[in-house]
Amino acid sequence: MSRLEQQLAAGQFVVTAEIAPPKGIDTAQALEKARLMANLSAVNVTDNQGANMRMSPLAMAALLVRQGIEPILQLTCRDRNRMALQSDLLGAAALGLENLLLLSGDHARFGDHPKARSVFDLDSIQLMQTVRGLTEGTDMTGKILHGAPRFFAGAAVTPEAEPFELMFQKFAKKVQAGTRFFQTQAVYDVEKLERFMGEANRLGTPVLLGVLLLKSARMAEFLNRNIPGVRVPQALIDRLASAPVPLEEGILIAREMVGHARRLCQGAHLMTLGHEERIADILG
Amino acid sequence: MIISEQKSREELQELLEGKDRLFVIGCAVCATVCKSGGEEEVFRMQEWLATLGKETTGSVIIDEACHIMRAGRDLRQLKQQVEEADALLVMACGAGIQSISSNTDKRVIGALNTLFLGNIRRFGQYEEKCSLCGDCILNETAGICPVTNCAKGLLNGPCGGMEEGKCEADREIDCAWHLIYERLKKQNRKGVFARTVPPKNWGKVPKPGRHKIKP
Ligand code: SF4
Numbered sequence: 373m374s375r376l377e378q379q380l381a382a383g384q385f386v387v388t389a390e391i392a393p394p395k396g397i398d399t400a401q402a403l404e405k406a407r408l409m410a411n412l413s414a415v416n417v418t419d420n421q422g423a424n425m426r427m428s429p430l431a432m433a434a435l436l437v438r439q440g441i442e443p444i445l446q447l448t449c450r451d452r453n454r455m456a457l458q459s460d461l462l463g464a465a466a467l468g469l470e471n472l473l474l475l476s477g478d479h480a481r482f483g484d485h486p487k488a489r490s491v492f493d494l495d496s497i498q499l500m501q502t503v504r505g506l507t508e509g510t511d512m513t514g515k516i517l518h519g520a521p522r523f524f525a526g527a528a529v530t531p532e533a534e535p536f537e538l539m540f541q542k543f544a545k546k547v548q549a550g551t552r553f554f555q556t557q558a559v560y561d562v563e564k565l566e567r568f569m570g571e572a573n574r575l576g577t578p579v580l581l582g583v584l585l586l587k588s589a590r591m592a593e594f595l596n597r598n599i600p601g602v603r604v605p606q607a608l609i610d611r612l613a614s615a616p617v618p619l620e621e622g623i624l625i626a627r628e629m630v631g632h633a634r635r636l637c638q639g640a641h642l643m644t645l646g647h648e649e650r651i652a653d654i655l656g
Numbered sequence: 657m658i659i660s661e662q663k664s665r666e667e668l669q670e671l672l673e674g675k676d677r678l679f680v681i682g683c684a685v686c687a688t689v690c691k692s693g694g695e696e697e698v699f700r701m702q703e704w705l706a707t708l709g710k711e712t713t714g715s716v717i718i719d720e721a722c723h724i725m726r727a728g729r730d731l732r733q734l735k736q737q738v739e740e741a742d743a744l745l746v747m748a749c750g751a752g753i754q755s756i757s758s759n760t761d762k763r764v765i766g767a768l769n770t771l772f773l774g775n776i777r778r779f780g781q782y783e784e785k786c787s788l789c790g791d792c793i794l795n796e797t798a799g800i801c802p803v804t805n806c807a808k809g810l811l812n813g814p815c816g817g818m819e820e821g822k823c824e825a826d827r828e829i830d831c832a833w834h835l836i837y838e839r840l841k842k843q844n845r846k847g848v849f850a851r852t853v854p855p856k857n858w859g860k861v862p863k864p865g866r867h868k869i870k871p
């Protein structure tokens with residue numbers, strides 16, 4: 373059983389963070405970042421995030437295992453068909469990876485390979501069902517596996533997406549498909565978080581609140597313009613704008629959000645964008 | 657209808673290098689409506705060829721260039737003009753071009769790029785609504801195809817990129833799943849949201865597609 377699974381099962385408040393594999397084969401920087409996160413519950417390894425080509429997260433996550441750091445392998449449906457996904461999943465299990473985060477994947481159009489053909493042979497819910505099948509010992513066609521993998525598979529959710537009911541329908545389908553935990557898109561509106569968690573807690577699957585470190589008012593405005601489902605309220609933008617050192621204010625805001633997570637959710641997922649050394653301050 | 661557009665004149669000019677005598681073929685159906693290979697465009701093409709100092713040995717607008725037998729018949733009827741040409745310049749969709757190339761050993765030059773199966777919004781404005789998957793889900797999705805209209809072809813609801821009902825891949829375009837949700841709500845039914853849709857059977861339409869009407 374992975375540490376993440378154990379801690380969630382024990383009702384502990386879990387904290388995760390994330391690293392991206394390098395573009396190239398020099399893993400020193402990524403490993404150094406991961407080491408700063410070694411005492412968190414687990415570290416996400418992103419999968420060609422933003423549709424930008426990087427080293428395989430499967431390889432990077434396996435390197436983390438070697439270092440004694442527990443990874444969460446992110447896997448998107450954008451770049452692999454159902455055969456590649458299943459064979460990567462079996463490979464992941466053989467390399468000692470248990471935690472997964474299954475995603476649809478950002479559209480290739482805005483990445484660094486906009487001419488690529490996107491796959492999307494499965495969607496994230498179908499991939500979740502596939503993972504469940506593998507752990508039960510069969511592939512998607514029902515063929516018996518020689519040695520079934522063990523996984524602890526999570527999914528993503530955007531709590532502030534509107535219409536709420538449409539977003540929540542998919543959330544519920546993901547729960548039904550066997551999702552064991554959720555990591556959310558960044559949330560800054562506490563009322564909306566309360567509304568979402570009020571509904572989500574009824575389904576009983578642990579939710580890790582996405583906490584994205586705001587470095588400046590400009591960054592907050594950029595997020596509002598460009599990142600779907602992320603809304604930084606004006607009050608927070610004003611706080612960042614008038615702070616003598618905006619980053620410190622951002623860390624304060626992140627710490628407040630972690631506080632709300634402790635009250636409402638089962639964990640927090642930190643996105644610190646180059647300020648990994650401040651994780652301890654954010655956790656307070 | 658099959659939506660097509662003409663290749664750029666620069667690309668065509670390169671393709672036509674060394675070919676001085678051309679037989680030009682258009683299509684009376686889709687390429688006519690798209691204004692990419694109808695009578696008028698075939699005429700313009702001949703004018704342009706003349707400015708390059710090339711001769712048109714003849715031309716024909718085939719009534720459905722995708723009809724393999726009919727294309728063959730038309731070519732036979734104009735045998736002499738076809739024979740005189742160095743190459744056949746075809747202003748029809750990719751299917752039409754291949755009707756021609758399967759009826760002659762002569763060099764066939766396609767003048768169009770073929771884009772998609774399209775609906776007509778208004779004249780000159782086309783939209784893809786169906787991508788011919790062979791396993792139609794429209795009855796559950798309130799008549800809106802997610803396979804085609806969702807940029808990721810998702811089958812179980814919207815991705816995290818939906819924002820105010822718009823799609824992450826193109827903010828000008830509605831998120832298909834938002835449209836499906838709204839229309840199902842109006843119809844007061846759960847439709848596709850009532851179940852988890854299994855992975856699509858892409859084997860339903862083998863490549864290349866073949867179909868024979870059973871007697
Ligand atoms: S589901 Fe979509 S792509 Fe498939 S046949 Fe129906 S309309 Fe066409």
Ligand code: SF4
Binds near residue numbers: 810813817825830832
């Ligand atoms: S935003 Fe909607 S239409 Fe666009 S990819 Fe996501 S689910 Fe599909």
